[in-house]
Amino acid sequence: MNVLLLSMPDSSEHMSSITIRMPNGALSSLAGNVDPGHRVAVADLILATARVRETVERLVREREPDVVGLSVMTFQRRTARRVAALVRALRPRARLVVGGYDPSLAPEAWAAEDVDFLVRGEGEVTFRELLRALEGRGPLDGVRGLSHRTQGTWRHNPDRPVSSLDTGLVRPPNRSARILSGYTFLGRAVDVVETSRGCTFDCSFCSIIAMRGRNFHKYDFDRVLADIRDARDHGARVVFLVDDNITLDVRRFEALCEAIIGAGLDDVDYLVQATTAAVADREDTLPPLMRRAGFRYAFLGIENVLDEDLGFLKARVKNARRGEGGRRTQSASLAAVRALRREGIHVVGGLIVGNPGDTRESVEANLDFARRHVDWPYIQHPTPYPGTPMTRDLRSRGLIAVERPEESDGTMAVVRSEHLGTDEIEFMRWRAERWMKVRHFPAALRRSPWFVLRHAKAMLGHTFRGCTLRTLVGLEDERLAFERYRAIRRAEAEFL
Numbered sequence: 234m235n236v237l238l239l240s241m242p243d244s245s246e247h248m249s250s251i252t253i254r255m256p257n258g259a260l261s262s263l264a265g266n267v268d269p270g271h272r273v274a275v276a277d278l279i280l281a282t283a284r285v286r287e288t289v290e291r292l293v294r295e296r297e298p299d300v301v302g303l304s305v306m307t308f309q310r311r312t313a314r315r316v317a318a319l320v321r322a323l324r325p326r327a328r329l330v331v332g333g334y335d336p337s338l339a340p341e342a343w344a345a346e347d348v349d350f351l352v353r354g355e356g357e358v359t360f361r362e363l364l365r366a367l368e369g370r371g372p373l374d375g376v377r378g379l380s381h382r383t384q385g386t387w388r389h390n391p392d393r394p395v396s397s398l399d400t401g402l403v404r405p406p407n408r409s410a411r412i413l414s415g416y417t418f419l420g421r422a423v424d425v426v427e428t429s430r431g432c433t434f435d436c437s438f439c440s441i442i443a444m445r446g447r448n449f450h451k452y453d454f455d456r457v458l459a460d461i462r463d464a465r466d467h468g469a470r471v472v473f474l475v476d477d478n479i480t481l482d483v484r485r486f487e488a489l490c491e492a493i494i495g496a497g498l499d500d501v502d503y504l505v506q507a508t509t510a511a512v513a514d515r516e517d518t519l520p521p522l523m524r525r526a527g528f529r530y531a532f533l534g535i536e537n538v539l540d541e542d543l544g545f546l547k548a549r550v551k552n553a554r555r556g557e558g559g560r561r562t563q564s565a566s567l568a569a570v571r572a573l574r575r576e577g578i579h580v581v582g583g584l585i586v587g588n589p590g591d592t593r594e595s596v597e598a599n600l601d602f603a604r605r606h607v608d609w610p611y612i613q614h615p616t617p618y619p620g621t622p623m624t625r626d627l628r629s630r631g632l633i634a635v636e637r638p639e640e641s642d643g644t645m646a647v648v649r650s651e652h653l654g655t656d657e658i659e660f661m662r663w664r665a666e667r668w669m670k671v672r673h674f675p676a677a678l679r680r681s682p683w684f685v686l687r688h689a690k691a692m693l694g695h696t697f698r699g700c701t702l703r704t705l706v707g708l709e710d711e712r713l714a715f716e717r718y719r720a721i722r723r724a725e726a727e728f729l
């Protein structure tokens with residue numbers, strides 16, 4: 234069968250498509266896991282943001298797909314529905330399948346849509362079996378994790394248990410299936426690699442637990458190294474390890490760094506997400522190893538610097554370091570930031586402001602921490618993603634002010650606090666963050682001089698969109714610029 238897999242063009246405020254265009258890891262993994270004989274093409278629409286409609290039209294014409302799969306996060310739901318409608322109009326006989334976090338955790342949001350299948354949870358085996366069923370090699374009812382229509386109503390087959398990853402059932406990704414080009418991280422070709430899946434923490438804002446339960450499964454190092462080599466052979470000079478929580482087994486992560494060095498794969502730059510407690514607990518061993526292996530940026534889930542907010546986010550344990558007697562008491566954030574920066578690893582600081590108890594002062598305390606300690610701010614607002622404990626909590630407290638999924642990229646405030654409205658929360662973040670981002674420009678220039686010089690105007694323009702010279706020199710109320718910025722963002726999110 235001809236299969237076309239698409240990821241959506243929408244990106245979050247912190248992931249400007251000028252500087253960062255990453256492949257969607259799910260789609261190449263799906264492409265590597267269908268039976269031989271299918272003709273699979275993967276197209277990441279982040280590579281075609283200015284011409285989404287034309288690109289989809291061309292791909293449908295050229296590939297003549299029997300099956301079209303869309304990978305969807307919640308903030309991409311509106312775009313995905315439009316892409317689905319376009320595909321349906323262009324090729325009515327193609328079967329439409331949607332998968333990823335949004336269809337998995339909010340299947341009801343897709344019930345009235347003109348799509349044929351939802352794949353809930355991990356997709357590799359479910360999609361493989363779906364294609365078999367469509368070829369008449371087994372009943373649709375037997376495909377676990379699949380939702381499909383029978384006689385006009387949706388039938389949700391039983392869930393599929395998560396894969397243990399050590400049985401070979403999930404085969405390596407197929408990067409050769411990608412048909413668009415232009416992946417970049419500040420001018421260098423970037424790819425994504427997984428070494429594990431899952432997490433055993435239960436942060437209230439995170440979708441991972443609703444998606445797959447609390448568990449942790451690992452690929453063996455031979456497979457991981459082969460996967461990195463494959464990414465490098467396909468041109469990658471930067472690899473993002475997209476594990477849900479690679480630092481859950483921190484000794485394994487250290488061993489992985491050693492394995493990367495031993496295999497000569499330390500000529501690639503690495504990006505990773507980490508918890509502060511794990512880094513702080515191993516501050517003398519982990520960051521130096523990470524540096525030797527080639528890690529350049531680490532996203533730290535600091536979440537919040539105030540204890541009360543960490544309680545709301547259920548993120549106390551992963552942000553506390555061991556004190557006397559091994560008890561986790563003091564905050565690990567500062568120790569983790571310092572240990573990484575000591576090794577020259579840039580810290581992307583993940584913080585969440587606008588929590589229920591937040592006042593102007595508590596938001597400002599977090600912004601101030603970011604100002605002083607992180608290299609690149611990744612500040613978000615509490616966002617009611619489907620199925621998370623935080624969403625239930627916020628809804629019961631009546632704090633969700635905006636119910637538009639397309640505004641749930643984490644940087645549009647849709648939840649008010651007990652003291653501040655959404656506009657005020659977002660305004661405070663926006664006003665502070667622009668200047669923090671500018672401060673990282675010299676470091677980015679040193680790392681990628683040609684790229685930054687060539688794109689400096691666009692990069693600055695993106696960071697300061699909505700602002701004019703009058704705003705920057707203080708001759709105009711910044712709130713006017715903020716309103717323009719929000720209007721621009723809304724317009725940018727209309728891809729077709």
Ligand code: B12
Binds near residue numbers: 244260642
């Ligand atoms: C890596 C990652 C990123 C990377 C993305 C890199 C890339 N291009 O892939 C970066 C850092 C850029 C990123 C950013 C964001 N992310 Co993110 N990210 C993740 C993370 C850690 C892992 C995702 C991953 O690649 N997994 C590996 C692949 C193989 O698994 P998968 O994506 O789950 O796909 C499987 C299934 O979902 C399914 N599937 C997926 N698509 C499809 C399609 C079809 C047709 C089928 C059949 C199946 C299928 O099958 C796949 C294989 O099993 C997750 C989870 C987590 N613990 O936090 C969050 C997560 C996906 N991100 C999330 C969000 C919200 C964002 C942001 C909007 C804001 C933010 N919180 O940072 C931005 C916006 C991204 C953008 N486009 O601009 C949310 C999504 C919640 C939701 N309900 O939509 C998650 C779940 C985290 C959370 N907060 O809970 N993210």
Ligand code: SF4
Binds near residue numbers: 441477478551
């Ligand atoms: S530690 Fe990270 S992956 Fe694990 S539940 Fe918390 S936010 Fe999610």
